[in-house]
Amino acid sequence: MSFTDPLRSVPDFDAGDAEWLHLLVGDWQMVADLGVGDLLLCFPRGVVPGPQSPTGRPIPAEGGDFLVLAHARPTTGATAFQKDMVGEIVADDAAQALRRAWIDQRIEQAGASEWESLAPRSVLLVPLVRNGRTIAVLTLTTESHHDRLPSRMELVYRQSASDLLRMANEGTWPDFAVRIDSRRGAPRVGDGLIRLDTDGVVEFCSPNGLSTFRRLGLHGDITGQNLVRAARQLPLNAPGVDETLAPVLAGTMPWRAELSAVKASATLRAIPLRRGGERTGALILCRDVTELRRRDLQLVSKDATIREIHHRVKNNLQTVSALLRLQSRRMNSPEGRNGLQQAMRRVSSIARVHESLSHEISEDVDFDDLIRHQVQLAVETASAGQHVRTAVHGHFGRLPSKSATSVALVVNELVANAVEHGLKDRSGTVELSVRHLEDEVSDSGTTYVVLEIAIEDDGRGMGDTVIEESGVSAYRPPSEGEGLGMQIVRTLVASELRGVIRWQPREPQGTSVVITARFPQPHTGRG
Known part of the structure; x- marks a missing residue:
């Protein structure tokens, strides 16, 4: 059963809303890591349809509970929940806080009395609004750190999480224009984070991000540099920056790309940041995938070698079969000639299997086409x-x-x-x-x-x-x-x-x- 099934049961919501939530949950690990907190996706168990509600939009029923549809834990810090929250019920004051956020459609902090069980944690309520309708409420639960000053990286992480949550509240993130890339090596927050301003200049680069670019061949720091120009100075395998890579480095398109230098490779992912439709900068996730690509190349080379071996075995067996055929023609004894012809037929059978294997990566054989040819060959060879x-x-x-x-x-x-x-x-x-x-x-x-x-x-x-x-x-x-x-x-x-x-x-x-x-x-x- 899909976690969006409760949403689909409400007539005011459509398939586009459910698909958008699927995109959000598929990508929200990044927000949990940046915010260093747990994310819960909550939906009311009772909804008043739009035409019957005072606002004209679907709203949670008065005094109703909320159901947790999905849960994400941070990989950059400790979890706030020791158990999986999916399927749990949020009731009483906490449910009323969720209902208030749903109706107001504004990001707000939950009061301490409303989430007493989570003290001393902080709970941020983020209504997810699309086309003027709230379709769910997301909560971010984080530890409160009043006893120390946060580092520069923590501040950038939290600000980035806040920007993404604000865009989710406005319905502008995640973006349906995101391209699906099936290659291994998708970058994560911990792999490296770069924050750009509206001109594509690096405002912040995490230590792992800087290490990735230095392995690509960068000298010095990239903070304060235009990322596109900095990439042009790298010793890339292909000269310059291609048309696909440039929008990613500039942070203007929500795509993935790969930088391949002489001795290193890195994957990049851009997340443009917007406020009220205006672009305010971008986040660039980067990951060193040098070893991944080296193993991928080894696998490709291994597959090619295996196919070549099967091809050569097939050729050798066909040579043996041809020699047996030539020898059989020189035999004066009918029994000897028949024995050589039978040996030739058997060698040809094995050769056909290796011929099939030489065309595929798998060690399995599509046997139907092979056996039809084999039956015909056996009949032609044996019939007199x-x-x-x-x-x-x-x-x-x-x-x-x-x-x-x-x-x-x-x-x-x-x-x-x-x-x-x-x-x-x-x-x-x-x-x-x-x-x-x-x-x-x-x-x-x-x-x-x-x-x-x-x-x-x-x-x-x-x-x-x-x-x-x-x-x-x-x-x-x-x-x-x-x-x-x-x-x-x-x-x-x-x-x-x-x-x-x-x-x-x-x-x-x-x-x-x-x-x-x-x-x-x-x-x-x-x-």
Whole structure:
């Protein structure tokens, strides 16, 4: 359930109000850190609709309570609440103070008698107003420090929090124009804070902010300098300041940008400050992301290396397959030629799996496209002049690379066996079908995907004999007439696929080979 559901239940409020509150809560950690206090988002449990209220706007019912919808704690100081306040009820005098702030639509300090339980803390009430309507009340609860003088950084932090809360009261912050950036390394208050005036000149720079710019190559202090001009003096990878970066450094647009110097990188985020529609300055959050970007580059390099390895393995296997094909053509013995062709087919099956892996970052394989080509290749290689049709039904989905290699080899052997023995000297059809059974969970908690794979032909059949093998029974000496291919199938099904294989007659004619295979749940991407 969304925390804005109580808001949506009031007809006077719309989806835009709820979305704005989502933006606020998504970004208000910055205010909690700057104000060094806890933030609570409060909404009345009873609202008098606009047409029925004396002000013509929705107001809390007289004597009603308020519900805490969201709670944020500061990372720059101690919390005022030892328990999570979400879902708690604010009643009595405190609720009346919230109601007064809601109606007056002005930021005010709660009286000591109204919040006796929080003494000696200070509680600031901030009604959130959009389009002339209060849609919630935000409270900032901070420790009172009357026994010491605050530092310059504390004063700037508190002033910055006050500016953002005033903009929230006016409905001008957060800004819907904020761009979403999915890259890692979003700057936070503790990473570095710079405050600019209306001309883009640095009024204050926190120690961490100054350290970030010095790592980028700045010499000296930046306080009193125009931040755009100071950035132009840095040894950046790209000359000058680009069009996206300049508005961020000037604090005119609520965007994120990145400064990349020769040996360091930093992310920047601008929050323009306004009063009554007029710009009064800006806050710039900055963060040194040099090590983050270095690790990102290592990951990209690692992914490229892994794909290149798979590509080279595929090329090497294709070379081996080509050599086997050439050698088979020089063989005078039909048995020797057939053995080399079977080896060539098996090597090609493994090569196709590595070819798929060379195109993706994931170690999982989209098996459906791969197996369709594999079935056709196995039929073409095994058929000796007869016309054999193929059909594939169902979807495998993504399989782990190790399992994909085993399945490809098993399908290759069974399809070739169906053509060579079931359809010997005749035309017919070989069908591959797959069906997903219910997942299984092992004692260790591993989830296994269970597939039922069937390879069927309409050939001469195997009589009424039914053979089912799994586990230890698969590791036996080959029976009469059984070749290397069936030994490979039995071994892979039992060991790699954790499954069961069953040979049985097919109606009205032919043979059906059904495999129940188990695979570890594949990953959807990098963990």
